[in-house]
Amino acid sequence: MSADGGIRIGVAGARGRMGRVLAAAVEARAGLSLTALFGQPGSAGSVVDGRGLVARDVALAACDVIIDFTSGAASADLARACALQGGPALVIGSTGLGDADEAAVAAAAQAIPIVKSGNFSLGVNLLLGLVAQAARVLPASAYDIEVFEAHHRRKVDAPSGTALMLGQAAAGGRGVALTDVEARTRDGLTGPRPEGQIGFSVMRAGGIVGEHSVLFAAEDEILTLSHSARDRSLFARGAVEAAAWLAGKPAGLYDMQDVLGLAGP
Numbered sequence: 001m002s003a004d005g006g007i008r009i010g011v012a013g014a015r016g017r018m019g020r021v022l023a024a025a026v027e028a029r030a031g032l033s034l035t036a037l038f039g040q041p042g043s044a045g046s047v048v049d050g051r052g053l054v055a056r057d058v059a060l061a062a063c064d065v066i067i068d069f070t071s072g073a074a075s076a077d078l079a080r081a082c083a084l085q086g087g088p089a090l091v092i093g094s095t096g097l098g099d100a101d102e103a104a105v106a107a108a109a110q111a112i113p114i115v116k117s118g119n120f121s122l123g124v125n126l127l128l129g130l131v132a133q134a135a136r137v138l139p140a141s142a143y144d145i146e147v148f149e150a151h152h153r154r155k156v157d158a159p160s161g162t163a164l165m166l167g168q169a170a171a172g173g174r175g176v177a178l179t180d181v182e183a184r185t186r187d188g189l190t191g192p193r194p195e196g197q198i199g200f201s202v203m204r205a206g207g208i209v210g211e212h213s214v215l216f217a218a219e220d221e222i223l224t225l226s227h228s229a230r231d232r233s234l235f236a237r238g239a240v241e242a243a244a245w246l247a248g249k250p251a252g253l254y255d256m257q258d259v260l261g262l263a264g265p
Contacts, residue, residue, distance in 0.1 A: 007032050060081065122260065127225060150211040209231065
C-alpha cells in the first residue's frame with residue numbers, strides 16, 4: 001500500500017494509446033495511487049503526458065497491482081516475472097495470446113492473483129450471460145449462430161478476444177466445446193452450413209473502437225444481441241475496478257465475471 005493507504009497501481013505499455021487512458025483512469029479513481037509506469041525495454045526515463053517511465057523491475061517493486069493491455073507474449077512474460085517474485089498482482093487485458101502464453105499466465109496464477117479478460121466492459125459481461133441463455137433456449141436444429149465483430153485498423157488479432165468470449169458463451173449454452181463447432185474463416189465452395197456451427201465474421205477499418213453482435217438466425221426470424229463501445233475509457237474504468245477488487249485476493253486466475261459478482265456459485 002502507498003503511504004496514504006491507497007492501492008499502488010502500475011501500468012504496463014504506458015507509451016501506448018490504451019496505456020495513457022489507463023493511467024488517467026487510475027489517477028481519477030479514489031483509493032488508488034498511480035506509482036509506476038513502464039514500457040518496452042529501453043523506455044525508462046522517457047516522459048508520457050508529463051509522467052516519467054521507469055524500468056520494469058522498479059515498477060514491480062513499487063506496485064500492489066499492475067494493469068497490462070500490451071500483447072499476448074508481453075503479458076505472459078510479465079506474468080512469469082511477477083510470479084517469480086511473488087507479486088505484484090496482475091490485471092491482463094491483452095488479447096491474441098497463444099497456447100504457450102495462456103499456459104504461462106495460468107501457471108503464474110498459481111503464485112499470484114490475476115484477473116484476465118478479453119473485455120472489461122460491464123455491458124459486454126452482461127451480454128455474455130444473455131448469449132448463453134439464448135443459446136440454451138434456441139435449438140441448434142433451428143437457429144444458426146454467427147458472431148460479428150469490428151475494430152480499428154490497428155488491431156492485430158482476429159477474431160477479437162471479446163468475439164471469442166461470446167462464441168464460448170454460445171457454445172457453453174448449448175453444452176458443446178467451441179473448438180468443435182466454430183468456423184473462423186469461410187472461402188470458396190464451403191457447402192451448406194453444418195447444423196450447430198458457430199461462425200465468426202470480422203471487420204478491420206478506420207478507428208472503430210469495438211462493435212460486437214451475436215445473431216441467432218432461423219428460417220422465419222432473427223434475434224440479434226449486440227454491444228457498441230464508444231470510447232476506450234470504458235475498458236480502462238473496468239480494468240481499474242478489477243485492480244481495486246484484486247488487491248489482497250489469494251492466488252488464482254479470475255475474470256471480469258468474478259469482479260462483477262456475475263460468476264456462478
